[in-house]
Amino acid sequence: MAEQKEKKVEDIKKEAEATKKCPVNKALYYIEEFLAGPMCGKCFPCEMGCYETEVRLKNIIEGRGSEADLFAIKKIASEMLEASRCKKGKDTAKFILEWMETGAYKEHVGGRCPDRECLALIEYRIIPDKCNMCGLCQDACKYNAVQGEKKKTYRSGYLPFEIRQKRCTKCGECIKVCPTKAIVIVDIKAKEKIGVSV
Amino acid sequence: MAKMVKLTIDGTMVESPEGANLIEAAGLAGIHIPNLCYLKGMPGIGACRLCLVEIEGAKVPMIACNTKVKEGMVVNTKTEKIQETRRFVIDLILSMHPLDCMTCTKAGVCNLQKYAYEFELKESNFTRKKFGYPTDEANPCIKRDPDYCILCGRCVRVCRHQGTNVLDFMGRGVGAKVMTANDKPLQESSCTFCGSCVDACPVNALLEADRWRKGREWEYEKTNSVCLLCGNGCDITVSTKDGRVAKINSGAEGITEKYICAYGRFGFDCIEAETRVTTPMKRIGNELKETTWDDALNIAAEKLKKAGADAGFISTAGILNEDALVLKQLADVVKTKNVDTTVSLYADADSLINESADPEAADLIILAGLNPSQWKRVLPALDALVRKKVNSGAKLIVINSGDTNISSVATLNVKGDEAKILSEIAQAAISKGTKAPKEMVHALASVDPSDDAVKAAELFIAAANPLILSAPSLYDASANLAMIKGTAVSVPIESNAKGVVLMGLSGEGKSYTEMVKGGIKVLYAIGELPLNKRPQADFLIVQNSHMTELAKQADLVLPSAAFLETSGTMVDYLGRLKCLCKAVEPAGEAMSHREIFIEVAKAAGKAVKEPKDSDIKKALKVKAKAALKPFKKKEGLDINPEEMIESINASVINGSRLLWIKETGKAVAV
Numbered sequence: 086m087a088e089q090k091e092k093k094v095e096d097i098k099k100e101a102e103a104t105k106k107c108p109v110n111k112a113l114y115y116i117e118e119f120l121a122g123p124m125c126g127k128c129f130p131c132e133m134g135c136y137e138t139e140v141r142l143k144n145i146i147e148g149r150g151s152e153a154d155l156f157a158i159k160k161i162a163s164e165m166l167e168a169s170r171c172k173k174g175k176d177t178a179k180f181i182l183e184w185m186e187t188g189a190y191k192e193h194v195g196g197r198c199p200d201r202e203c204l205a206l207i208e209y210r211i212i213p214d215k216c217n218m219c220g221l222c223q224d225a226c227k228y229n230a231v232q233g234e235k236k237k238t239y240r241s242g243y244l245p246f247e248i249r250q251k252r253c254t255k256c257g258e259c260i261k262v263c264p265t266k267a268i269v270i271v272d273i274k275a276k277e278k279i280g281v282s283v
Numbered sequence: 284m285a286k287m288v289k290l291t292i293d294g295t296m297v298e299s300p301e302g303a304n305l306i307e308a309a310g311l312a313g314i315h316i317p318n319l320c321y322l323k324g325m326p327g328i329g330a331c332r333l334c335l336v337e338i339e340g341a342k343v344p345m346i347a348c349n350t351k352v353k354e355g356m357v358v359n360t361k362t363e364k365i366q367e368t369r370r371f372v373i374d375l376i377l378s379m380h381p382l383d384c385m386t387c388t389k390a391g392v393c394n395l396q397k398y399a400y401e402f403e404l405k406e407s408n409f410t411r412k413k414f415g416y417p418t419d420e421a422n423p424c425i426k427r428d429p430d431y432c433i434l435c436g437r438c439v440r441v442c443r444h445q446g447t448n449v450l451d452f453m454g455r456g457v458g459a460k461v462m463t464a465n466d467k468p469l470q471e472s473s474c475t476f477c478g479s480c481v482d483a484c485p486v487n488a489l490l491e492a493d494r495w496r497k498g499r500e501w502e503y504e505k506t507n508s509v510c511l512l513c514g515n516g517c518d519i520t521v522s523t524k525d526g527r528v529a530k531i532n533s534g535a536e537g538i539t540e541k542y543i544c545a546y547g548r549f550g551f552d553c554i555e556a557e558t559r560v561t562t563p564m565k566r567i568g569n570e571l572k573e574t575t576w577d578d579a580l581n582i583a584a585e586k587l588k589k590a591g592a593d594a595g596f597i598s599t600a601g602i603l604n605e606d607a608l609v610l611k612q613l614a615d616v617v618k619t620k621n622v623d624t625t626v627s628l629y630a631d632a633d634s635l636i637n638e639s640a641d642p643e644a645a646d647l648i649i650l651a652g653l654n655p656s657q658w659k660r661v662l663p664a665l666d667a668l669v670r671k672k673v674n675s676g677a678k679l680i681v682i683n684s685g686d687t688n689i690s691s692v693a694t695l696n697v698k699g700d701e702a703k704i705l706s707e708i709a710q711a712a713i714s715k716g717t718k719a720p721k722e723m724v725h726a727l728a729s730v731d732p733s734d735d736a737v738k739a740a741e742l743f744i745a746a747a748n749p750l751i752l753s754a755p756s757l758y759d760a761s762a763n764l765a766m767i768k769g770t771a772v773s774v775p776i777e778s779n780a781k782g783v784v785l786m787g788l789s790g791e792g793k794s795y796t797e798m799v800k801g802g803i804k805v806l807y808a809i810g811e812l813p814l815n816k817r818p819q820a821d822f823l824i825v826q827n828s829h830m831t832e833l834a835k836q837a838d839l840v841l842p843s844a845a846f847l848e849t850s851g852t853m854v855d856y857l858g859r860l861k862c863l864c865k866a867v868e869p870a871g872e873a874m875s876h877r878e879i880f881i882e883v884a885k886a887a888g889k890a891v892k893e894p895k896d897s898d899i900k901k902a903l904k905v906k907a908k909a910a911l912k913p914f915k916k917k918e919g920l921d922i923n924p925e926e927m928i929e930s931i932n933a934s935v936i937n938g939s940r941l942l943w944i945k946e947t948g949k950a951v952a953v
C-alpha cells in the first residue's frame with residue numbers, strides 16, 4: 086500500500102469520536118494515532134509529553150490509575166498547551182483537556198467506566214432471572230467462557246448459566262445472540278450483585 | 284563593530300550587538316537562560332523549549348535562542364509560569380534518563396544535572412522509561428551511550444555543519460536514537476574521530492572512551508594552549524589531573540572555529556609513550572647510552588664550536604617563537620649561518636609574512652591550490668571551517684589543478700593552472716570596472732579570462748569581505764588579487780611556520796635540503812623531521828621528545844619537552860599570535876627546546892638570555908610590502924602535504940590511539 090498522506094490532528098480526533106465512546110479510550114486512541122502519525126518530534130514538551138500521557142492513559146484504562154495519573158495528565162496537557170512549538174501539540178493538549186473535562190477520567194480512577202468500554206473495569210454477567218438457558222451464548226463464545234447446561238424439559242438440577250471471568254475476553258459476541266437480554270456489562274468494582282451466584 | 288541595541292532583561296539594561304539572539308544578549312548581562320539544544324553560533328531550533336522567555340507585548344512565550352534583540356525590548360526570563368514550564372521539561376527528560384549522577388563521568392558539566400539541581404528535581408515525577416540500548420565502545424576514542432541521550436540533536440547538527448555527516452536521528456519522538464548510517468560502529472562509518480560531538484553533548488551520551496574513573500570536571504586543572512601538530516594551530520583546552528593529561532577539548536569560542544581533529548584531541552597519549560626520550564643519550568660504539576646533561580651539553584658545545592661555520596641547524600616549524608629566537612642566537616654563538624627549517628620544503632619565507640585574517644567576517648572564501656581534508660587529516664580544521672562557513676551562507680571558490688574533496692561544497696569549482704586562473708579572475712574583475720592598482724591593470728591587459736573566471740570574478744565583486752587562502756607557492760598571485768579586495772593568507776603545513784619565519788629562521792646560509800644532502804660537519808636536528816635516514820654529517824645531534832628513526836641513528840640525543848610541556852607563543856595560519864601555557868611538566872629530564880639551546884650556548888662559553896615578550900613583538904613587526912608580483916606559481920615547493928603531516932607526527936601517531944584509527948581506517952578501506 087502506498088504511503089498515505091499524514092493524518093491531520095482534527096481527523097484523528099473525529100475518528101476517535103466515531104469509534105470510541107469512553108473519553109479515556111478516545112484520548113488513548115488519539116494519542117496512539119498521533120504518536121504514530123503526525124507527531125513531528127521537534128520539541129520536547131510534545132514528544133515526551135505525549136509519550137508520558139500514553140503511559141498514564143494506559144494505566145487508567147487498565148485499572149491501575151490513581152490520582153497521580155490524573156494530576157500528571159492534567160499537568161502535561163496544560164504545559165504542552167503553553168510550551169509546545171506548533172499547533173499540533175497545542176491542539177493535542179486541548180483535546181486531552183476537553184476529554185478530561187467530561188469527568189470520565191476521574192470516574193475511571195474510581196473504578197468505573199461509565200461507557201462500559203474499558204475492559205479492565207468491566208465484567209460480563211448473566212442475570213439468572215432473565216436467562217432462559219437456551220445456550221446460544223455458549224455456542225457463540227469462542228473462548229469457552231460460558232458454562233452451564235441447556236434447559237431440557239422435565240429435568241431439574243441443571244447447572245445455571247454463568248460466565249467464567251478468567252476465560253472471558255469481553256468480546257461481546259454473547260450479548261449479540263442473547264434473545265432475552267440476560268447478559269449485562271457491569272463495573273467490576275460496583276457493589277451490585279448482578280449475576281453473581283450466591 | 285556592530286550597532287548596539289538597548290533592551291531590558293529581568294530589569295537590567297543590556298546593550299547588545301544588533302542581530303544577537305536573546306540567549307547571547309542575556310549572557311552579556313550575566314543572566315543565564317537555560318537551554319539544552321542551543322549551539323552558540325548556530326541558529327536556534329527551539330526543540331528543548333527551556334529557553335522560553337516572556338517578552339512584553341508578545342501574547343505567548345518566545346524561544347530566546349531564535350529571537351533577535353530589538354531596541355527597547357523588555358524581556359522576563361524567570362517568571363513563575365516559565366520556570367514551571369522549564370521544570371516540567373526537565374522533569375520529563377529525567378523520566379527517561381538514568382539517575383546515576385554519583386558515578387557518571389559527566390557529572391559537573393552535565394547540563395541536565397545542573398538544571399535538575401536548579402529546579403530541585405531529585406527524581407522524575409513521571410513514569411520511568413528505560414530503553415536499554417547497547418553502547419558503542421568499539422573504538423578507543425569516542426564512547427556512545429544512547430541510554431543517556433536526551434535527543435537534543437546537538438551532536439547531529441555539529442556533525443552535519445562541519446560536513447562529516449556521520450550522526451543522524453533514526454526514528455522520531457521518544458523512541459528516536461542518534462546513530463550512524465545503518466547503526467554501524469563509528470570506525471565503520473565515515474567518522475574522522477574529531478570528537479566535535481563530544482564537545483557538543485550536554486550529557487553523558489557521548490564522551491571520550493577512556494574517561495571512566497579518570498576524574499571528573501571539578502578535579503581537572505584547565506590550561507589553554509594551542510595544538511602544534513599541523514598547520515592549523517587550533518586552540519585547545521587541556522584538562523589535567525595529578526600532572527597527567529586527562530582530556531583535550533577545543534578551546535575556541537563560537538562554532539566557526541570550534542573544531543579540533545583527532546590528532547589534537549587524542550594525540551596527547553604520545554606524551555607518555557614508550558618511545559619518549561627522558562635522558563640525554565650519546566653513542567658509544569654501536570649503541571646509544573644514557574648520559575648526564577652536563578656531559579651531553581659539553582659534547583654538543585664542543586662539536587659545534589669546532590665545526591663553526593660548517594655546523595648546521597635544521598628544525599621543524601613546530602617549535603615556538605621563543606625557541607626560534609634562541610636558536611638563532613645559538614647559531615650566532617656557533618658562528619654559522621646554516622640555520623633552516625622544514626618550512627623551506629613547501630614555502631619561501633616571503634610568502635608566509637601576511638596580514639592576519641578573521642574568518643568570522645569573510646563572506647567569500649577562495650581556496651587556491653589547497654586541498655584540505657578532514658578525512659585525510661590535511662589541515663582538517665581548515666576543511667571544517669570552510670564547510671561551516673559555506674553552511675552558514677558564505678560562498679566558496681575552489682581553484683585547483685587536481686581533484687579536491689572540498690570542491691563538493693564549492694559554489695564554484697575552477698580547475699586548471701591556479702596562478703593563471705587567479706590572474707584571469709583579477710582581469711575579469713578589472714574589466715567589469717573594479718578598481719585596481721595601475722601596474723596590475725597594465726600587466727593583465729593581455730589576459731583573456733575564461734567563463735569560469737568571469738563567474739568567479741562576479742562572486743568576488745559581490746563579496747564584501749573575501750578571504751583568499753592559498754598554498755604558499757601561490758601566495759604571490761593570491762596577494763595580487765587581494766590588492767583589489769580582501770585579504771590573502773598563505774596556509775603552511777606546520778603549525779608555527781609563520782612564527783619561525785618571522786623570528787628570522789630562514790636560510791641565509793645553506794637550506795634545509797642542502798644540509799640534509801651533506802657537506803655539514805655537525806648537524807643539529809631539532810624536533811620531528813621528515814627524515815628517516817641519517818643525513819651525511821660527521822656528527823649528528825638530534826633534539827627531540829621521542830626516539831624517532833632519525834634519533835636512533837644520531838650520535839647525541841637531547842631530550843626535549845613535548846607539546847603541552849612548554850609555554851610560549853606561536854603564530855597560526857591566519858597570522859594570529861597565540862599563547863601556549865604549559866599543561867604538564869616535561870617527562871624525565873627533558874627540557875624545552877630553548878632551555879637546551881641556552882645551556883648549549885652556556886657550555887660553549889656564551890650567555891644567551893631567554894627572550895622577553897617585547898623581543899617577540901619586535902620580531903612580529905616585520906610587514907610584507909604590498910607590491911605587484913608576477914602571477915606565477917613558485918616551483919620546487921610541491922610536496923605531498925598528507926605524507927608530510929604524517930611524517931612530522933610519526934611519534935605522535937605511533938605513540939597514541941591515533942595508531943588504532945590509522946590501522947582501522949586501513950582495514951576498513953580494504
